[in-house]
Structure formats: C-alpha cells, structure tokens
Amino acid sequence: MKHLFRLFLMFMMLLATNTVSAQRIQVVDDDGDAIAYASVMTQDAKFLGITDFDGYLDDVKGANVITVSHVAYKTQTVDLSKLTEKRIVLEDSDFGLKEITVTPKPYVYVQTYYRTYMYDDHEGIVYYRAGITDNIYERATHKLKTHTTHVSKSYKGIIKTVINMLFGSKIDGTSKLSVRDNDEDRKMPLEQYYKKRWKEKYDIDVDVTEVEPNKMCLSDSIGVIGYVIYDKELGQRHYTYDSEGWANRRREKEGTKAEKKRHARNEAKTTNKVDVDYIIYKMDEDGNVLPEDFMMRMNFSSDDKEEKDGIHHNIFAIQAYAIDRAYVDKDELKQIRKDNKIKASYANIRQFEREHNIPEMEPAVQQKLDELWKADSGD
Numbered sequence: 001m002k003h004l005f006r007l008f009l010m011f012m013m014l015l016a017t018n019t020v021s022a023q024r025i026q027v028v029d030d031d032g033d034a035i036a037y038a039s040v041m042t043q044d045a046k047f048l049g050i051t052d053f054d055g056y057l058d059d060v061k062g063a064n065v066i067t068v069s070h071v072a073y074k075t076q077t078v079d080l081s082k083l084t085e086k087r088i089v090l091e092d093s094d095f096g097l098k099e100i101t102v103t104p105k106p107y108v109y110v111q112t113y114y115r116t117y118m119y120d121d122h123e124g125i126v127y128y129r130a131g132i133t134d135n136i137y138e139r140a141t142h143k144l145k146t147h148t149t150h151v152s153k154s155y156k157g158i159i160k161t162v163i164n165m166l167f168g169s170k171i172d173g174t175s176k177l178s179v180r181d182n183d184e185d186r187k188m189p190l191e192q193y194y195k196k197r198w199k200e201k202y203d204i205d206v207d208v209t210e211v212e213p214n215k216m217c218l219s220d221s222i223g224v225i226g227y228v229i230y231d232k233e234l235g236q237r238h239y240t241y242d243s244e245g246w247a248n249r250r251r252e253k254e255g256t257k258a259e260k261k262r263h264a265r266n267e268a269k270t271t272n273k274v275d276v277d278y279i280i281y282k283m284d285e286d287g288n289v290l291p292e293d294f295m296m297r298m299n300f301s302s303d304d305k306e307e308k309d310g311i312h313h314n315i316f317a318i319q320a321y322a323i324d325r326a327y328v329d330k331d332e333l334k335q336i337r338k339d340n341k342i343k344a345s346y347a348n349i350r351q352f353e354r355e356h357n358i359p360e361m362e363p364a365v366q367q368k369l370d371e372l373w374k375a376d377s378g379d
C-alpha cells in the first residue's frame with residue numbers, strides 16, 4: 001500500500017512539473033523566427049510579460065486564453081488549450097512603406113504617426129496620446145523641421161495636464177525621424193553606428209558578433225545589450241535592445257552620486273521592471289540608411305508597484321510608424337502637407353489607424369481606451 005502511495009505521489013509530482021513546464025510559450029513569425037518583445041496579456045488585460053530575445057515567455061501564470069501583440073505584427077488572441085505545441089505564430093501587420101526613387105529634389109517629406117499610453121491593471125488606461133507628425137528634411141543642410149498634431153486624454157484631468165506639460169514634447173519626439181550625426185554615420189550599418197556612438201558618448205566598449213547568418217549580437221563586459229537582424233528579403237534591419245540594462249550601464253559610467261541614489265530609491269519601490277526598445281529601418285545590402293528610411297519603433301516599460309490598495313502593474317508604451325514619404329520641391333511640399341492635414345480628434349485618429357493598417361492594441365486595452373474617451377462628451 002505504501003508503495004502504491006509513493007507511486008501516486010511521484011505521478012502527481014510529474015503531473016505538476018508538466019503543468020508548470022507547459023506554461024512556457026514561444027512567439028514566432030511566419031518563417032519560424034523568434035519575435036522578441038511581444039507583449040502577452042490575459043483577455044481581461046492583466047499583463048503577463050513580454051517575450052525575450054528568443055521569443056520565449058517562461059510563464060503565462062495559469063492563463064488559458066491570452067492576447068499577444070507587437071508593434072510589427074497583427075494582435076492575436078490564443079486559446080492555449082488548443083495549441084498542440086506552445087508556439088504562437090503572429091502574422092505580419094501588412095504595414096509597409098511604398099518604394100520611392102531618390103530624385104534631385106531639395107526636401108524629403110515623411111509623415112509619421114505615433115500613439116502612447118499608460119496602463120494600470122486596476123484603473124485601465126490612465127493616459128493616452130496620439131499624434132501625426134510632418135517631418136521635413138532639407139537634404140542640402142541636413143536640417144529637420146517637424147510639426148505634430150495630437151490628441152490626449154486621461155482618466156483624471158490633472159494627469160493629462162502634468163504629462164502633457166512635462167513629457168509632451170518628448171513623446172512627440174518619438175514621431176520624429178532618426179537623423180544620424182553626419183554623412184559618414186548615415187553610410188554605416190546600424191550596429192556599427194551604435195558601437196561608435198556608445199564609445200564616443202559613454203566610453204562603453206561594445207562588441208558586435210555575428211551569432212547567426214544576418215544576426216548580430218551587441219554586447220559589452222556585462223552581457224548582451226541587444227540584437228540587430230538583417231532581413232534581406234525585405235531590405236530591413238530590426239534592432240531590439242534592453243534599454244533598462246543600457247540605462248544602468250550609462251548611469252554607472254557617468255551618473256552623479258545623487259542620480260544613482262535617486263535611482264536606487266525609485267528601484268526599491270518597484271519590482272519586475274522591464275524597459276525595452278524595438279526599431280526597424282529600411283536599408284540596402286551595405287546597411288546604408290537615409291533619414292526617410294525609418295519605418296517603426298516601440299518603447300515599452302512596465303513594472304509592479306505597491307500602492308495602498310495592493311500591487312499595481314503599470315505599462316508605458318510608445319509606438320511610432322512612418323506613413324507617407326516623398327521627395328518634393330517647395331510647391332509640392334506645401335501641397336502634400338495640405339493633403340495630409342487631419343483634424344485632431346479621437347474618431348479621426350482611429351480612422352487613420354485603420355486606413356494605414358496600424359496594428360491594433362490588445363482588445364481589452366482598446367476597449368478600456370474607448371470607454372475612457374466616451375466618459376467625456378467631447379474630444
């Protein structure tokens with residue numbers, strides 16, 4: 001009898017082990033390549049985590065149905081019980097830039113769209129902002145001028161006022177083109193540019209190593225900073241990196257004692273902190289990139305913070321997309337800006353997203369955003 005009881009216990013332990021291991025998922029694209037920094041939530045918008053550089057999330061914490069989203073792919077809701085393998089394939093978002101031929105015209109016009117939101121799993125959408133930016137790049141002088149039209153909302157008016165005042169211009173800046181420092185930098189592959197920049201600006205030595213064909217690993221003495229993947233078929237470079245780890249490296253190199261102390265105090269209040277970036281550029285085979293070849297980027301931060309009513313999970317996400325681009329002269333520039341003008345309202349922004357195949361946010365988050373907007377009578 002004791003023998004049977006031991007066998008029963010062993011069976012239950014194995015079952016528990018299998019149940020725990022079954023919680024691990026991997027997110028990949030149509031080609032089977034890992035998708036880093038995909039956000040995973042439950043159907044009721046409880047945040048579960050983001051995938052690592054190899055596309056894995058180690059624990060979905062018992063959730064049966066999850067929503068997986070990423071700036072470059074279609075959002076997907078998945079019933080894990082129906083998956084034979086814990087492997088989720090995301091479809092491309094169908095978002096893309098039309099090809100343009102370089103012409104001897106003085107200006108490059110690029111229209112970009114961005115959205116940012118702060119999310120609390122108790123309160124829902126705390127703050128939302130979306131905008132459309134006209135980027136005008138003068139080729140002769142390398143000067144960039146921008147103008148952004150935006151809408152914003154928060155569940156408490158004071159939050160909107162404070163964030164718009166303190167961070168509004170910085171958020172709008174996400175929608176500006178990334179213009180490299182000089183012509184030499186613009187002819188440099190992305191991974192070599194960042195290696196040069198980190199050394200010059202922060203005195204951090206970065207190694208660039210090819211770990212797989214067309215996949216470069218950027219690392220320093222502490223460990224991996226990020227990866228650059230070159231998609232030859234699409235002529236794109238995808239750059240993913242851990243900006244929280246990178247910020248810590250910079251702080252250790254150049255931060256004052258006061259800054260380090262303040263950071264340590266803030267860190268003590270939060271757990272499970274994540275801060276990552278994802279960028280895509282169009283590039284040629286040599287890695288050359290022009291300012292107008294920016295395609296999309298995502299900045300994503302999250303953490304758990306202890307509040308009076310318990311642990312809150314907070315998310316701060318910024319996503320930006322290049323929508324339209326053209327080489328133009330002065331008269332054409334005036335006309336294209338006039339044609340692309342949009343009246344800033346939530347309804348117009350949502351329509352703009354649909355017309356340009358901007359990937360949807362998680363359904364539960366989008367629903368909470370719609371509810372927030374309807375709570376007031378106007379935009």
